[in-house]
Amino acid sequence: MTQPLADGFTRLAPQTGTHVRLAAGEVLTLLDPTGVQVSDLYCVAADDVDERLSSGRSIDFENGIRFTTGSTLWSNRSRPMLTVVEDSCGTHDFLLTPCSQQTFDILYPDLGGAEHPSCFANLVDALEPHGVRPDDIGTTLNVFMNVWADDTGDLHIDPPPSVAGDRFSVRAEMDLHVGITACSAEKSNGGTCKPIDYLVSPAWRGALPDQTS
Amino acid sequence: MTQPLADGFTRLAPQTGTHVRLAAGEVLTLLDPTGVQVSDLYCVAADDVDERLSSGRSIDFENGIRFTTGSTLWSNRSRPMLTVVEDSCGTHDFLLTPCSQQTFDILYPDLGGAEHPSCFANLVDALEPHGVRPDDIGTTLNVFMNVWADDTGDLHIDPPPSVAGDRFSVRAEMDLHVGITACSAEKSNGGTCKPIDYLVSPAWRGALPDQTS
Numbered sequence: 001m002t003q004p005l006a007d008g009f010t011r012l013a014p015q016t017g018t019h020v021r022l023a024a025g026e027v028l029t030l031l032d033p034t035g036v037q038v039s040d041l042y043c044v045a046a047d048d049v050d051e052r053l054s055s056g057r058s059i060d061f062e063n064g065i066r067f068t069t070g071s072t073l074w075s076n077r078s079r080p081m082l083t084v085v086e087d088s089c090g091t092h093d094f095l096l097t098p099c100s101q102q103t104f105d106i107l108y109p110d111l112g113g114a115e116h117p118s119c120f121a122n123l124v125d126a127l128e129p130h131g132v133r134p135d136d137i138g139t140t141l142n143v144f145m146n147v148w149a150d151d152t153g154d155l156h157i158d159p160p161p162s163v164a165g166d167r168f169s170v171r172a173e174m175d176l177h178v179g180i181t182a183c184s185a186e187k188s189n190g191g192t193c194k195p196i197d198y199l200v201s202p203a204w205r206g207a208l209p210d211q212t213s
Numbered sequence: 214m215t216q217p218l219a220d221g222f223t224r225l226a227p228q229t230g231t232h233v234r235l236a237a238g239e240v241l242t243l244l245d246p247t248g249v250q251v252s253d254l255y256c257v258a259a260d261d262v263d264e265r266l267s268s269g270r271s272i273d274f275e276n277g278i279r280f281t282t283g284s285t286l287w288s289n290r291s292r293p294m295l296t297v298v299e300d301s302c303g304t305h306d307f308l309l310t311p312c313s314q315q316t317f318d319i320l321y322p323d324l325g326g327a328e329h330p331s332c333f334a335n336l337v338d339a340l341e342p343h344g345v346r347p348d349d350i351g352t353t354l355n356v357f358m359n360v361w362a363d364d365t366g367d368l369h370i371d372p373p374p375s376v377a378g379d380r381f382s383v384r385a386e387m388d389l390h391v392g393i394t395a396c397s398a399e400k401s402n403g404g405t406c407k408p409i410d411y412l413v414s415p416a417w418r419g420a421l422p423d424q425t426s
Contacts, residue, residue: 055269056310056352059368061319065308066366076348078315095278095308097269102291106274135289138351139269149362153279155272 009197012039017122017181019130020200021046022172027085027204029169030143030180031197032162036190038183039168039198040098040119040140042127043073043081046175049131051075055094055139067092073141073170081176085204086169089162093145095155097138098123099185108187117184117193126179137179143168145188159190171204222410225252230335230394232343233413234259235385240298240417242382243356243393244410245375249403251396252381252411253311253332253353255340256286256294259388262344264288268307268352280305286354286383294389298417299382302375306358308368310351311336312398321400330397330406339392350392356381358401372403384417 002018003011009031012018017040022028030039045051054076059065061074068090073082098119104111124134144162149155182196183189215231216224222244225231230253235241243252258264267289272278274287281303286295311332317324337347357375362368395409396402 050346050348052348054310054351056308057315060309060316063320064365064367065362076310076351078313078319095269096273097267097289100291102270103273106291107276133263135263135265136349138267138289149278152277154277 005197009199012180012182012196012198014182014193014195015117015122015184017119017126017179019126020178020180020198022176022178022200024172024174025203027169027171027201028178029086029167029199029201031199032144032166033164033197034194035163035166036160037162037194037196038145038160038188039143039196040123040181040183041143041178042098042123042137042140043176043178044127044132045075045081046177049177050136051077051079052136052138053081053141058094065094067094067141080173082170083173084168085171086167089144089166089168091144091146091161092168093142093147094139095147096142098140098142098181099183099188103185119181119183122181122184123179127177130177132177142183145183157188169204218410222412225393225395225409225411227395227406227408228330228397230332230339230392232339233391233393233411235389235391235413237385237387238416240382240384240414241391242299242380242412242414244412245357245379246377246410247407248376248379249373250375250407250409251358251373251401252356252409253336253394253396254356254391255311255336255350255353256389256391257340257345258288258294259390262349262390264290264292265349265351266294266354271307278307280307280354293386295383296386297381298384298419299380302357302379302381304357304359304374305381306355306360307352308360309355311353311355311394312396312401316398332394332396332398335394335397336392340390343390345390355396358396370401382417
């Protein structure tokens with residue numbers, strides 16, 4: 001599912017996910033190696049998994065639905081969990097839960113209910129061994145996902161605007177269990193599901209090594 | 214905290230909340246008796262409180278951020294919890310967590326950190342006796358709340374457009390514990406916190422319009 005790369009990054013295979021343990025101060029970088037690919041992110045406090053990422057509190061305290069460099073991602077206990085320290089893309093979603101089997105069943109009836117890989121299942125696999133109940137995996141930060149509402153409030157999901165090499169980095173503000181994915185929904189990713197690369201760095205120094213893959 | 218009214222409704226005093234038990238098929242009506250007043254709503258399945266209201270799945274499956282007559286409100290297990298059967302106002306929010314002590318501390322520093330009534334505390338009081346953990350009270354449906362994002366993604370909270378007598382009714386699609394409030398945040402309610410009236414009816418006798426998206 002994961003493959004080490006020469007530059008220190010690790011590659012997540014298409015339609016997979018993994019667990020990352022971050023100590024406070026460490027930085028997680030998500031890199032889109034091909035462009036046009038979403039990565040879902042969810043996290044819980046390492047010392048108490050009932051403290052978890054809250055889109056509703058983040059949107060409230062940040063007073064907006066766009067999250068980029070400088071934004072704080074807050075927990076359900078109103079504490080900062082992550083700070084965005086790098087964002088070369090600028091388009092991400094924090095409204096939607098991760099794609100799940102039911103997403104495909106309900107929204108894509110043309111798939112006929114067939115079993116389909118999903119970010120939700122991949123996040124369950126990544127986080128359940130660390131004590132996170134599936135019921136508690138809520139709205140994810142969907143990095144590079146291109147969701148927008150028109151004047152009637154209807155949502156539109158366009159292909160991610162990310163290009164090869166786009167990066168999104170978050171600094172942990174507490175010790176965290178993080179689940180990340182290479183999103184499994186073809187229609188959210190320009191038609192094909194591609195890999196995502198990630199790297200954990202000891203601290204944010206204002207620059208990270210360039211990736212060549 | 215609650216006062217029976219001659220018309221069968223019960224009045225929630227300003228800045229309070231209560232618990233309502235709904236059997237599948239029963240209808241809860243929220244009525245704004247004065248206009249310009251928000252009521253937050255949260256619910257869990259009565260037979261397993263770990264199944265709870267999910268804004269992220271509702272926004273995903275309903276493909277929009279505006280909820281009105283015909284909309285379904287979904288659980289974190291992708292099952293319908295409530296159907297909106299009546300809505301004379303048309304403006305509600307499903308992005309924000311309920312106002313909490315931290316909302317006032319973080320967003321309204323002019324209050325100096327003073328203790329303030331909040332929808333979150335009122336929902337905890339309403340739902341914790343029924344087994345709901347405070348950590349599990351997530352994003353609420355904020356009935357009559359007027360939240361909109363501008364082109365930059367910044368949020369604006371304007372006074373609720375509800376007028377005296379505006380109604381919002383939901384039919385339970387499963388047995389539910391519901392928490393409702395008369396919202397405690399002056400700035401979300403046109404400057405003053407006012408009561409909310411509610412009524413539980415055995416069934417919805419009207420017809421739902423055809424839903425077109």
